[in-house]
Amino acid sequence: MRPRWLFLSLLLFTGSAAHAASWGTGALMMVVEREKGAVMVIDAAQNHKVLGEVGGLGILHHASAVFSRDGRYAYMVSRDGLLSKIDLLGPSLAAQVKVGDSSIGLAVTTDGKNVAVSNYKPGSIVIVDDASFKVVKTIEADASRTVGLVDAPGNLLIVALMDANEIWTIDAGNPDFPVVKKYADVGVKPYDGMITSDGRYYLAGFFHSEWVSIIDLWDRDTVVKLPLPKPGFRMEEAPPVLKLPHLRGWTMSGGHLFTPIVGFSGLAVIGTREWKVEKTIDLAAYPVFTVLRPDGRQMWVNYAMGEKHDTMQVIDLKTLSVVKTLKPGAKVYHMQFTPKGNEIYASSNGDDKVVIYNAETFEVIKTIPVPGPSGIFCSNRSSLFGM
Numbered sequence: 001m002r003p004r005w006l007f008l009s010l011l012l013f014t015g016s017a018a019h020a021a022s023w024g025t026g027a028l029m030m031v032v033e034r035e036k037g038a039v040m041v042i043d044a045a046q047n048h049k050v051l052g053e054v055g056g057l058g059i060l061h062h063a064s065a066v067f068s069r070d071g072r073y074a075y076m077v078s079r080d081g082l083l084s085k086i087d088l089l090g091p092s093l094a095a096q097v098k099v100g101d102s103s104i105g106l107a108v109t110t111d112g113k114n115v116a117v118s119n120y121k122p123g124s125i126v127i128v129d130d131a132s133f134k135v136v137k138t139i140e141a142d143a144s145r146t147v148g149l150v151d152a153p154g155n156l157l158i159v160a161l162m163d164a165n166e167i168w169t170i171d172a173g174n175p176d177f178p179v180v181k182k183y184a185d186v187g188v189k190p191y192d193g194m195i196t197s198d199g200r201y202y203l204a205g206f207f208h209s210e211w212v213s214i215i216d217l218w219d220r221d222t223v224v225k226l227p228l229p230k231p232g233f234r235m236e237e238a239p240p241v242l243k244l245p246h247l248r249g250w251t252m253s254g255g256h257l258f259t260p261i262v263g264f265s266g267l268a269v270i271g272t273r274e275w276k277v278e279k280t281i282d283l284a285a286y287p288v289f290t291v292l293r294p295d296g297r298q299m300w301v302n303y304a305m306g307e308k309h310d311t312m313q314v315i316d317l318k319t320l321s322v323v324k325t326l327k328p329g330a331k332v333y334h335m336q337f338t339p340k341g342n343e344i345y346a347s348s349n350g351d352d353k354v355v356i357y358n359a360e361t362f363e364v365i366k367t368i369p370v371p372g373p374s375g376i377f378c379s380n381r382s383s384l385f386g387m
Helices: 002-017 379-383
Strands: 028-033 038-043 049-054 065-067 073-077 082-087 092-098 102-108 114-121 124-129 135-140 146-152 156-161 166-171 179-183 190-195 201-206 211-216 223-227 251-253 256-260 266-271 276-282 290-292 298-302 312-316 321-326 332-337 343-348 353-358 364-369 373-378
Touching (some): 028 379, 049 092, 102 146, 124 146, 146 201, 156 190, 251 290, 373 379
Parallel strands (some): 146 190
Antiparallel strands (some): 028 373, 038 049, 073 082, 102 114, 156 166, 190 201, 201 211, 211 223, 251 256, 266 276, 312 321, 353 364
């Protein structure tokens, strides 16, 4: 009987496996199709194969994606407040819930049990249970818009309040999600925030203060105000969109933080030991995002506005100099490396395509037609803080 039982078991197993997805989730790229309210899922591990499209996600202007800790699911919140859970083995829409009228960012808690969303309207942080996908807590933010939401070590959430000029720390390990610390006098009108890759420092940028506030999460009573260079070196014109750059596009490598700054046609190089600006790197135009190659050797920069919107530049971080200028297409909105950094995706919103480069040779590997692409997010971000 045993051989027959084993045969039937194997038959059932192989029969069910035939209906399962034929890909893993460790190297999937989610490309936002901004105008369609959809995302395209591409497998970077299988010759950049398009796996499918998931629609019905709402208004995806400014949309970003975060991932479950096991890499199975992606989460995206629309500008009109729809939080979506996407099954990457479909790819398909697994769940959806309304979390606000104007949403701007999201984070998965460190324990993976909840998804948090920051809202402009109503000003709040909304907590959604991942299993039931229902709202379990709404934290009112003193009528302030909330920005710069990240997960942090210790199962914390950190968020900046744009109109209250504060930074809050929330205990996501407590079922009541209490605000355990409020930082005041940090700066005027925070517009974004980020956490360093090691989870130690939270940085907030401001519209109306000429510094970045830095909170050391090893010593939560310490806030450092880092003065930034004033506009002046090769600034041909005022930046077209004041909210740019986004701090999530800042780069840290080799003891330095590389920061686009509102009003600059270049990057500031900040030493992280004493948090001082050490030098600047002259660039082709006003940068938006800086993306670090996983080995820390290169930094790729884009210019989504102005005459250089079709341009990317590659900076060698040993020499701190530009080593390559590339032209992927009109309106290069975002870039994303594959997990090992051997390839990089670039979205050309103006030419409806994603261009994939070899990061060593700078040669084009593949071009994929995508309608109105904007943000690109790799599933390996599931294991990173603030991603």
